[in-house]
Amino acid sequence: MASTATTVDPRAGAALERLGRWLDNRTVLSVLFMLPAASLLLLFLTYPLILGVWMGFTDVKIGRPGVFIGFENYISLFQDGVFLLSVFNTIVYTVVATVLKFGLGLWLALLLNHHIPLKAYVRAFVLLPYIIPTVLSAIAFWWIYDAQFSIISWALTQMGLLDAYIDFLGQPWNARWSVIAANVWRGIPFVAICLLAGLQTISPSLYEAAALDGANSWQRFWHVTVPMLMPILAVVLTFSVLFTFTDFQLIYAITRGGPLNSTHLMATLAFQRAIPGGQLGEGAAIATAMIPFLVGATVFSYYGLQRRKWQQGSADD
Amino acid sequence: MASVDVRKAVKRFGTVEILHGIDVTIDNGTFVVLLGPSGCGKSTLLRMIAGLEEISAGEIAIDGKVVNNVPPKDRDIAMVFQNYALYPHMKVAENMAFGLKLRGVDAPTIDKKVREAAAILNLSPLLDRYPRQLSGGQRQRVAMGRAIVRDPQVFLFDEPLSNLDAKLRVQMRTEIRELHQRLRSTSIYVTHDQIEAMTMADKIVVMRDGHIEQQGAPLEVYDRPNNLFVAGFIGSPAMNLVSGAVRRANGTASVVTDDGLVLPVPPGAPAQEGAKVVYGIRPDHIELTSGQGALDVEVAVVEPTGAETLVVGKYGKSDIQAAFRERHAFKPGQRVPLMPMLDKVHLFDAGSGQRLG
Ligand SMILES: Nc1ncnc2c1ncn2[C@@H]1O[C@H](COP(=O)(O)OP(=O)(O)OP(=O)(O)O)[C@@H](O)[C@H]1O
Numbered sequence: 001m002a003s004t005a006t007t008v009d010p011r012a013g014a015a016l017e018r019l020g021r022w023l024d025n026r027t028v029l030s031v032l033f034m035l036p037a038a039s040l041l042l043l044f045l046t047y048p049l050i051l052g053v054w055m056g057f058t059d060v061k062i063g064r065p066g067v068f069i070g071f072e073n074y075i076s077l078f079q080d081g082v083f084l085l086s087v088f089n090t091i092v093y094t095v096v097a098t099v100l101k102f103g104l105g106l107w108l109a110l111l112l113n114h115h116i117p118l119k120a121y122v123r124a125f126v127l128l129p130y131i132i133p134t135v136l137s138a139i140a141f142w143w144i145y146d147a148q149f150s151i152i153s154w155a156l157t158q159m160g161l162l163d164a165y166i167d168f169l170g171q172p173w174n175a176r177w178s179v180i181a182a183n184v185w186r187g188i189p190f191v192a193i194c195l196l197a198g199l200q201t202i203s204p205s206l207y208e209a210a211a212l213d214g215a216n217s218w219q220r221f222w223h224v225t226v227p228m229l230m231p232i233l234a235v236v237l238t239f240s241v242l243f244t245f246t247d248f249q250l251i252y253a254i255t256r257g258g259p260l261n262s263t264h265l266m267a268t269l270a271f272q273r274a275i276p277g278g279q280l281g282e283g284a285a286i287a288t289a290m291i292p293f294l295v296g297a298t299v300f301s302y303y304g305l306q307r308r309k310w311q312q313g314s315a316d317d
Numbered sequence: 318m319a320s321v322d323v324r325k326a327v328k329r330f331g332t333v334e335i336l337h338g339i340d341v342t343i344d345n346g347t348f349v350v351l352l353g354p355s356g357c358g359k360s361t362l363l364r365m366i367a368g369l370e371e372i373s374a375g376e377i378a379i380d381g382k383v384v385n386n387v388p389p390k391d392r393d394i395a396m397v398f399q400n401y402a403l404y405p406h407m408k409v410a411e412n413m414a415f416g417l418k419l420r421g422v423d424a425p426t427i428d429k430k431v432r433e434a435a436a437i438l439n440l441s442p443l444l445d446r447y448p449r450q451l452s453g454g455q456r457q458r459v460a461m462g463r464a465i466v467r468d469p470q471v472f473l474f475d476e477p478l479s480n481l482d483a484k485l486r487v488q489m490r491t492e493i494r495e496l497h498q499r500l501r502s503t504s505i506y507v508t509h510d511q512i513e514a515m516t517m518a519d520k521i522v523v524m525r526d527g528h529i530e531q532q533g534a535p536l537e538v539y540d541r542p543n544n545l546f547v548a549g550f551i552g553s554p555a556m557n558l559v560s561g562a563v564r565r566a567n568g569t570a571s572v573v574t575d576d577g578l579v580l581p582v583p584p585g586a587p588a589q590e591g592a593k594v595v596y597g598i599r600p601d602h603i604e605l606t607s608g609q610g611a612l613d614v615e616v617a618v619v620e621p622t623g624a625e626t627l628v629v630g631k632y633g634k635s636d637i638q639a640a641f642r643e644r645h646a647f648k649p650g651q652r653v654p655l656m657p658m659l660d661k662v663h664l665f666d667a668g669s670g671q672r673l674g
């Protein structure tokens with residue numbers, strides 16, 4: 001360093017030194033290091049988000065720039081039966097699928113947490129539905145639910161339990177239950193594996209202590225497992241609700257929102273209005289309308305469930 | 318309060334036998350310490366008594382009733398775990414109350430018992446804290462409190478002090494002992510620390526490799542170790558053990574070490590001429606002497622601890638340690654005349670390791 005400093009002229013040397021000092025500053029340095037990641041986020045997340053929200057306030061169509069029209073899109077949406085139906089569908093879809101995913105996922109995690117033969121293989125096997133590309137599994141479900149070729153209907157009629165094939169995707173409520181079943185099938189592995197990870201962090205001696213304290217297995221589950229699992233449950237629940245609420249692929253591949261819009265979720269409706277329908281502004285408004293629900297769900301689970309006084313590192317009480 | 322009888326208890330994990338027929342009787346109200354090196358099966362035995370491990374063969378009876386098939390929750394036993402196993406999501410008071418709550422005790426009684434136990438253990442100001450807000454020693458006391466409030470038939474402790482620093486360990490040792498004298502509860506305490514065992518126990522059970530080597534009152538085990546293992550394991554600094562052969566000549570007896578040096582033995586010693594033996598003498602049973610027949614020991618190291626002076630030296634090829642109450646300023650290399658107290662000499666059969674006489 002000293003030798004290079006002597007070869008450059010003193011003014012440049014002083015400037016370099018100032019730069020060096022400036023770079024030693026923690027704040028400057030941390031901003032500098034965060035810049036690449038931050039610019040990626042800004043470019044690919046923040047910009048589209050803001051653009052989407054802005055478009056929701058315009059009447060932009062494909063091939064025609066729009067003008068600001070205030071809340072007109074939202075006002076018309078609130079008088080739009082299809083939109084209101086999609087909100088109802090989305091809530092039913094999210095609530096029912098989440099409850100089932102957590103019930104079954106927790107049950108599966110508890111089973112997998114026991115000593116079972118070939119544990120590692122069984123656990124890997126459980127993850128299969130999750131690693132198959134969504135669209136592929138959606139197409140498989142499409143066949144399973146097919147009016148003529150459904151394997152379920154076929155099997156039930158062969159067993160003599162059924163006279164006629166079930167019209168899975170032709171009746172509104174049948175279709176709703178069908179897509180929910182597909183979503184649950186796909187979502188269980190994620191929930192089960194996350195909760196299994198949570199279960200494995202619980203010290204076995206807590207169960208032993210509880211057993212000696214006189215707890216039966218149900219009491220051990222209720223007084224040890226549940227509270228200890230709550231923090232991770234909250235995180236997984238948040239993610240699961242977000243993913244289910246914004247689901248698009250499964251619906252689009254299985255029903256495209258039909259029949260009679262009975263399986264349209266807000267995400268599929270937004271896409272349909274915006275891209276095939278060309279109403280970019282209206283589509284953007286529908287997508288933007290999802291945001292309050294998502295924020296609400298996140299805030300609820302974050303503050304309601306996740307942070308516990310007894311946990312390490314939580315706020316002082 | 319109850320007695321615990323372990324009869325021919327065997328434990329197998331798969332095909333590996335860990336405990337090979339343990340027989341122990343723990344009398345009502347006594348404090349029994351299971352002592353042994355790491356991996357000898359102390360924790361396993363304790364957990365079998367608690368019902369946390371199955372009993373592969375033999376039986377365990379609590380208060381005269383065989384409990385082999387009684388689940389832990391119905392054995393009326395409390396256990397203090399090595400890692401304390403406090404419920405992290407419950408406050409101290411809730412941790413202590415949990416067992417009573419499960420048994421359907423009414424709230425005022427629970428509250429009273431928790432307060433009493435907290436007062437005994439100096440936990441009263443901490444009742445509203447979560448375990449993570451406590452120090453190690455405080456957590457240890459909460460774990461004890463959780464056991465006390467239930468007033469169980471038997472207390473089990475699995476190395477409860479091993480996570481504490483040396484000073485706190487000594488303090489808690491006394492506290493546990495005091496507590497026992499006060500509650501007179503049947504207690505089984507596992508440790509591999511022989512000082513803990515000596516200071517706390519009414520009875521010590523020395524274990525090795527799934528066998529019991531000796532059981533008895535601490536001083537009895539100290540004074541008359543059954544075999545070489547117990548002799549070497551109990552006592553700190555450890556007993557000097559030197560192998561040799563017995564020689565008897567005109568009414569006196571001695572042990573001649575492998576390198577030809579002589580160790581004095583009381584004349585009545587129960588050993589045949591020529592028998593191969595191991596000669597044992599505790600460091601504090603060696604005196605400095607000027608008399609006849611003293612051992613000529615070359616000093617290697619002098620370790621003053623304040624209370625006593627430990628002299629480590631060589632007698633021929635054998636290592637000898639001697640502990641003195643007085644302070645001695647021997648120099649390394651200096652030769653000092655040392656004499657074992659004859660009535661404190663232990664002789665063990667070199668082949669079987671068993672005590673002679
Ligand atoms: N679940 C198990 N499966 C197989 N072997 C086990 C199991 N638990 C313990 N062992 C073995 O049993 C032996 C005794 O174990 P145990 O925990 O009782 O030792 P310990 O005397 O308590 O030792 P420490 O002082 O280190 O706690 C050990 O050799 C251990 O490897």
Ligand SMILES: [Mg+2]
Nearest residue numbers: 359360361475
């Ligand atoms: Mg142990």
